[in-house]
Amino acid sequence: MKNLTKRQTEIFNYIKDEIESNGYPPTRSEISKTFGFKSPNAAEDHLKALKKKGVLDLAAGTSRGITLSNQSSGIPVIGLVSAGGPILAEENIEKTIPNNPGILSHGVDFYLKVKGDSMVDVGIFENDLIAINKNIPVKTGSIVVARINDEVTVKTLTKISDSQVILRPENSSYSDINVNPKKDNLVFEGTCVGLLRDFS
Amino acid sequence: MKNLTKRQTEIFNYIKDEIESNGYPPTRSEISKTFGFKSPNAAEDHLKALKKKGVLDLAAGTSRGITLSNQSSGIPVIGLVSAGGPILAEENIEKTIPNNPGILSHGVDFYLKVKGDSMVDVGIFENDLIAINKNIPVKTGSIVVARINDEVTVKTLTKISDSQVILRPENSSYSDINVNPKKDNLVFEGTCVGLLRDFS
């Protein structure tokens, strides 16, 4: 998101939520009423600011003519992750695909395009998109996205303690990965909450 | 769909398309303009009829206050298919999930909940939802939903001719299914265009 202020973020999220729950965007006065503005122009100003920052578009002369821009409505698909830096850095985003609330039981922060065959035994194939939630606490038994010394990998978490973490490939040709979090730099980027495969 | 007339279907689809492409529903006059009505009341009448038939809802006094009802906006998930009758018959619909245009490269007419392990070698597991398009012509190499004498099955189509159809399970423990379309009642219900798995 392009440096939205706190207030702008609140308003943007409200608009997003309204579209999702009502099926159409709010008007200036609905926004004003929600946030306690005494003038619809306060909402107008915010909309203009949000448009200027590229997160939404406004159709002139059109009631409820607010649309979220691709950038802000889509969920990023992460392809190859460059070493260092955050996984959601712009250079890692291959494309974005529309949000699909209600299909998966958990929220999706990003999709990761699967490389390799280390998880085929649980039906995760190369080029599948796995849906990742960043905020669910990782636990044993979950399929997690882990970063070990700047290398990103998808495995089943089978053991986690202060001194030992075991990541298991779900493919009999591969062996468990043993990590010592005290020695190695281990970061959990998220938990896999779903899978998407496109037969084209 | 609840016995919509041809015209009502046209108008309903237009509204659906507008919501999808614009992000907000059309007004009465936009509908009228599109269909050449000379009075916005023609659109109003149609909206009332569509509301009466339960495929959409109207928010009174609200501009663009048109929402598609759950029933009509969702995509059906087919669980167990009862023998005889169409696959999309009401009794087969386990639930509906929101439409997700833009995620898969083909349209989805329904999702089928996978039973059994006959397709595990291509990463299709029990309880996965496979996305089915009814209108793509089936061809060899595709994963298809076939109904053989009232039994519904998901397999790879490996041969198709007037006198012989071969359906291959993607699991080395199973053998090919050989069907003679002249003797057996064979219907292709659709082609698999995607897969959805929910890790909950």
Next chain:
DNA sequence: ATAAATACTGTATATAATTACAGTTATGAA
């Protein structure tokens, strides 16, 4: 045969909604 539903035209009006203009106050950057 008759009523109800379908598919509109035509007119009119209240109100919903956008949006411009003129201000105020506060904050952070040049």
Next chain:
DNA sequence: TTCATAACTGTAATTATATACAGTATTTAT
């Protein structure tokens, strides 16, 4: 210091929109 941005209040006008009422013609159920 001065200017731009942010975050509003207040007013007002144009236009966008919903929606009622009164018709007409055709088709479809009963």
